[in-house]
Amino acid sequence: MKKCPECGNPSYDGAPVCGNCGYKFPKPKVKAIREEDIFEDRPIINKNGNEPSTLQILKDNKLVIGAILLITIIVIGIIIATGPATETSTSVDGAQKYSNAGVSFTYPSDWSETNGSDELHEDAIFFEGSNGTFIEYYTVSSEFSSIYEINSQRISSAQENGDYINTIQTIQLDGKNTSDVVLENYDGSYTRYVSLLSNGNLYVLKFNGNTLDSVTSNETEAVLQSIHIE
Structure with a gap:
């Protein structure tokens, strides 16, 4: 009311x-x-006043996060820098394929990489083939401008060492003129130098065997014919 x-x-x-x-x-x-x-x-x-925010966590751990990012970048850089020059050996149709620094070739599966030394070519690799044959491969920068100069150098070295020149010829490998020199050493063994010149680099396969047949066999020729320079 x-x-x-x-x-x-x-x-x-x-x-x-x-x-x-x-x-x-x-x-x-x-x-x-x-x-x-x-x-x-x-x-x-x-809800829980004691829990830090995500932003605070990032601020508190910025040094650790920065270190992780730096290490990751360094590792990726190393992988990128070393990747193309890595030596590889893969199986191809029952044979092994060697590939490194723009050159590749295949070799029999019963060849095995072995320890060896060459004071003039520290990066050389070595294989043990059949019939007691030893094979050395190396690549060097070269001032040679022709196969003629390479052959002349092989002749001079043979004469200095007392070796006999069994064969000296020019062959075709991967579409390029290649020096092929076979020496009969003073101890009766044989050494064959197959030297391919391309873009200022000299690619050499060196065969050492007890007989002429061991360094000129069909097996050896198959390896030479498989050489490819990129």
Whole structure:
């Protein structure tokens, strides 16, 4: 119930006017209900106040993360830098394939890489073939400009060492003129130098055997014919 401010007559709460004097009661104010804005920005509250944020973790460990990234970059760089020059030996149709620094050739599967030494060519690799044949392969930078110069050098070296020149000829390997020199050494053994000149590099296969047949066999010729220079 409410009372009229003019005459004091009681009226019910919802009455628009006083029933005694006709006084118009003012309309009641309606309190607006505040609607929640689902897009309102709110602070992110960490349920567990003791747990650091992701950003804080990154800041606290930036030295460790930086070291890991640096090591990763170095490892990738080493792989890229050393990858193309890596020696590989793979099996191809029952034979082995050697590939390194732009040259490749295949050799019989019963050949095995062996230890050897060459003071003039420290990067040389060595194989032990059949019939007691030993094979050496190496690549060197060369100032030779022709097969003639290579053959002349082989002749001079043979004469100095007292070796007999059994054969000296020019053959074709991988479409290129190649020096092929067979020497009969002073002790009766044989050495064959097959030297291919390409783009300032000299690629040499050197065969050592007890007989002429061991350094000129069909097996040896197959290896020579498989040489490829990129």
